[in-house]
Each structure stands twice: as structure tokens, then as C-alpha cells.
Amino acid sequence: MRLDSIEQFALDRDALDPLAGFRDRFLVPRDGDGREWAYFCGNSLGLQPRAVRDAIAHELRCWSELAVEGHFKGDLPWMHYHEFVRDDMALVAGALPSEVVAMNSLTANLHFLMVSFYRPTKQRPAILIEAGAFPSDRYAVESQIRFHGFDPSTDLIELEADEPGGTISDAAIAAAIAQHGERLALVLMPGVQYRTGQLFDIAAITAQAQGVGAIAGFDLAHAFANAPLRLHDWGVDFAAWCHYKYGNSGPGAVAGAFVHERHAGAEFPRFAGWWGSDKDTRFRMGPHFQPTVGAEGWQLSNPPILALAPLRVSLQLFREAGMERLREKSVALTGWLAEQVESRLDDVLDIVTPREPSRRGAQLSLRVRDGRDAGRSLFDWLTARGVIGDWREPDVIRISPAPLYNRYSDVLRFLDATAAWRDARRPA
Incomplete structure (x- = not known):
């Protein structure tokens, strides 16, 4: 040209x-x-949707006019507010609505999910990640290994790049999973590697990890609302992501989490909180935790309404587009x-x-x-x-x-x- x-x-x-x-x-x-501006930084902080200001103002009005009754009254009662983002979030993630929840921040969600899904044994203590992983992911994984009494020097396996520029071939990933398979408790990979921009084959990695008896988890910080996702169909065990990047939901936005429906009724070790307890019995204030079925069972506290309002607005744009x-x-x-x-x-x-x-x-x-x-x-x-x-x-x-x-x-x-x-x- x-x-x-x-x-x-x-x-x-x-x-x-x-x-x-x-x-x-x-x-x-x-x-x-x-x-x-010619703005190419949506992979760090997406632009603000125009409708966000009105969405937050709406909740401020409800607070001023309804006070505590805003939990139960109005067109978007706060008791159910996390459900108002659920369906659109599931659409972007390629998940069932019951498999996703908006909560916490990304690294917090990774920790909470690893509490349940990283269950190391003497025979299977290892976690596989990519070399040069985002520092927060590496810190989280290393600390989880230490918390369980294992040694990151032997049980944190970091897969080195084998392609020019620092990317990793599909063959190298498959070979590493096969090589360490007997020791792997968890394969935790990104959907998109933050520095190189490489999009990984999530479906293949999931099948390979589960094929050697490991759990397949993903940090989708740079993949959510960017790359096509079919987390349910691919059989991913768990995933977490943030919404402030391509999700356009504001600095420090509430993050997302996915747990496949096959785990919905399983007994898991987990850090429990009131908002994750069964919705039908939550307000009986009983002493024993009975989790809500699905991803919502990993919630701890009631959702931050003013922080969820931008996410609700942004996800509606993705549904429309x-x-x-x-x-x-x-x-x-x-x-x-x-x-x-x-x-x-x-x-x-x-x-x-x-x-x-x-x-x-x-x-x-x-x-x-x-x-x-x-x-x-x-x-x-x-x-x-x-x-x-x-x-x-x-x-x-x-x-x-x-x-x-x-x-x-x-x-x-x-x-x-x-x-x-x-x-x-x-x-x-």
C-alpha cells in the first residue's frame, strides 16, 4: 500500500x-x-463509559432516599446487585451464570480459589506457571506453596520461553505438563501473557493438565473481554480476572471469578464468609456455613454497590456489541x-x-x-x-x-x- x-x-x-x-x-x-488521545492502553485501564456517572449517581440517590431500605427496594435492590452483572459477565466468559461471580480483586480471588483447588500432597506438591509471570501471580503461587509447607525452589515450576521474543510454543507447554505430570497439583497459566501479549490455548492446556491429574486454573486479566472465552465448554476448573482493563469498569474495579459447574456440589476446603452462605438460610444467622451452590459460594462479604455500578454499565455494552x-x-x-x-x-x-x-x-x-x-x-x-x-x-x-x-x-x-x-x- x-x-x-x-x-x-x-x-x-x-x-x-x-x-x-x-x-x-x-x-x-x-x-x-x-x-x-489515540488511546491504546485498554490492557491496563479501559476508558470510562459515559453512562457510568449516571449509574453511580443513581445508587447515591437510592442511598440518600432509601438508606438501608435500598437493599430491598428500588429498581436495582442492593441485596441482589451482584446478580445484575452475572449474566452479562457469564456471556463474556463463555460460562453459565451460576459459574461466575463478581467479587474482591484479582489476586485475592486467585488466593481464595487456590485455597480450594490447590491441595498439594507429598507426591503432588507442584504448581506450573510461565517464567516471567505477572509478579502478583508469582507472589501468590509462591506464598501458597510455602503456606502448605512445601518449597518453591523445587515445587514452583516456571516454564521458560522457547520462541523468539520470549513467547512459549504449544509444544513446550504440553511437554512440560507431561514431564512434570506426576508431581503437578495445579497448572496456573494466563489467558494472555501480560508482557508478550501471547494468547494461550486454554482448551488444550486444560485438557493436558487434567490428563495428568492436575487442576487447570487461569488468570484471565488480559483475556477477559479481549479474547474469545468458552470456559464452560473447555472444562476449565477455575479462573479469575479483573474488570478494569478491557472490561472498562474503573481503577481497582471489582474482579471476577469462575468455578466450573461440575464442582458446584463438591466439598471443598475454603475460606468462608457470610455472603457465600446459602441465600435461603443466610438471614437466619446460623453458626454453620452452608455454601451457596456455584461460584457465589466463594463470596465473603456483601458486594460494593458503587464499585459494581460501572461494571454493570460496561458489561451491557459487551452484550450489545x-x-x-x-x-x-x-x-x-x-x-x-x-x-x-x-x-x-x-x-x-x-x-x-x-x-x-x-x-x-x-x-x-x-x-x-x-x-x-x-x-x-x-x-x-x-x-x-x-x-x-x-x-x-x-x-x-x-x-x-x-x-x-x-x-x-x-x-x-x-x-x-x-x-x-x-x-x-x-x-x-
Whole structure:
């Protein structure tokens, strides 16, 4: 494609985009000149839906007008508020409504779920994760191993990358699970690796882990509302995710959890709390815990209403847009970004993320060929020009076109700004 045709291509694709109207339902920050940012940081914090302000104001009005009666009265009684996000959350997760719940934060949910699903024995003490896992995941796993009296130096197995750029092949994952199978209690992998942007084959990993007698759990922080998920059909044992990234539910948003229905009636060790007790008997205030059947049985406390209101708004947008349509746009938009980087900026950038659409979501992880200092220089240049990605040590710039609100013209701004940085560095 000739460079003088790129702008017209981007404008044409934006004009034909059936999801284009969703951008207007978000608040896009602007620079000092009033120009909207080209925002590619939905993998860290999604933009605010316009309807969030009214949703929170509605609950504040209920509090002011109904006080404690707001738990039982009004159009969205607080007693049931977590149920008002359940069905749409299940739709995005590819789960049954009974298999999901909004609660706590991501790492807290991983801990609570590992209390139930990580049951190490002398013969099976080990947990398999990827090398370079998100630090919070590694901290959680290491602490769980120590808490149970085992040694992370032998019982925390970290799978090293075997592909260029730091990604992991499907064959390497399968080989590691087979190699350590007799010792594995849990395989805990991400849906999308936060630094490389690699989308893992959750269905295959689940089958492989369960095939050697291990539990299959997933951190879906970068996969939820980004990549297609069918957690129920894939047979995943448990999963947890946050909603502040692609889920657009605000900083520190309430997280989500999944427990497959086959575990619904099973006896589990668990940390129990009042809100996880059986709804039919909860208010009898009995001394003995009887869990609610399904994922809601892992709740501890009553839900934070003001924090759930943005999630309710955002998930309704995903239902309206449809995950299939969003994925179709995401594949095309990120694919075009990758094509243009390789054809126009190949002398500047290396793409870390796998080339195959089936092995990535919206995110492209990029390395500047001239090293970390040049990478920081480019990142700062982009930020100063309203092109917002994020930086992950030691040397990765993450650019994530979120299909709900990003456009081809946003991608073009990134390409043009990067080309201008390259040209500015060339000797006169």
C-alpha cells in the first residue's frame, strides 16, 4: 500500500465499521489542544463509559432516599446487585451464570480459589506457571506453596520461553505438563501473557493438565473481554480476572471469578464468609456455613454497590456489541497494525507478540531495535503527542487497539508518530 493511500484506507475502514458508534459511548481524554488521545492502553485501564456517572449517581440517590431500605427496594435492590452483572459477565466468559461471580480483586480471588483447588500432597506438591509471570501471580503461587509447607525452589515450576521474543510454543507447554505430570497439583497459566501479549490455548492446556491429574486454573486479566472465552465448554476448573482493563469498569474495579459447574456440589476446603452462605438460610444467622451452590459460594462479604455500578454499565455494552463482532474487528484492527509495523517501521520495531491471530488478542508488544533507552525515548515521544500505550520492563511498549472504541485512524496516528520519531533521530 502506498503511504499516500494509508490515510484514506483508515478513514474508509472507520466509516464502514459497524461498531463505530460505540466509541461515542466512552469518554476519551483530550490533550491541551482539545484533540482526543489515540488511546491504546485498554490492557491496563479501559476508558470510562459515559453512562457510568449516571449509574453511580443513581445508587447515591437510592442511598440518600432509601438508606438501608435500598437493599430491598428500588429498581436495582442492593441485596441482589451482584446478580445484575452475572449474566452479562457469564456471556463474556463463555460460562453459565451460576459459574461466575463478581467479587474482591484479582489476586485475592486467585488466593481464595487456590485455597480450594490447590491441595498439594507429598507426591503432588507442584504448581506450573510461565517464567516471567505477572509478579502478583508469582507472589501468590509462591506464598501458597510455602503456606502448605512445601518449597518453591523445587515445587514452583516456571516454564521458560522457547520462541523468539520470549513467547512459549504449544509444544513446550504440553511437554512440560507431561514431564512434570506426576508431581503437578495445579497448572496456573494466563489467558494472555501480560508482557508478550501471547494468547494461550486454554482448551488444550486444560485438557493436558487434567490428563495428568492436575487442576487447570487461569488468570484471565488480559483475556477477559479481549479474547474469545468458552470456559464452560473447555472444562476449565477455575479462573479469575479483573474488570478494569478491557472490561472498562474503573481503577481497582471489582474482579471476577469462575468455578466450573461440575464442582458446584463438591466439598471443598475454603475460606468462608457470610455472603457465600446459602441465600435461603443466610438471614437466619446460623453458626454453620452452608455454601451457596456455584461460584457465589466463594463470596465473603456483601458486594460494593458503587464499585459494581460501572461494571454493570460496561458489561451491557459487551452484550450489545457482541463478542463475535468485537473479536472480528479486533483481529482486523490489530492485524492491520502488525502489517503496517512490519512494512513501514521494520527498521525501528520488532513485534514480540505471535503473528498468528489465534495466538494474540488486541495487544501488540513491541521492542525498539536500538535497545531500551531508544524504547523509552519513543514511548515518551508518543505520550507527548497523545498516543497512549504503556511500558513494561525491561524494554516493551504495549499498544492495544480495543475494538469497542479504537479506530483505524488511531492506529494511523501511532504509525505516523513513530515514523516521525525515527526520522527525527536520523542524522541531518
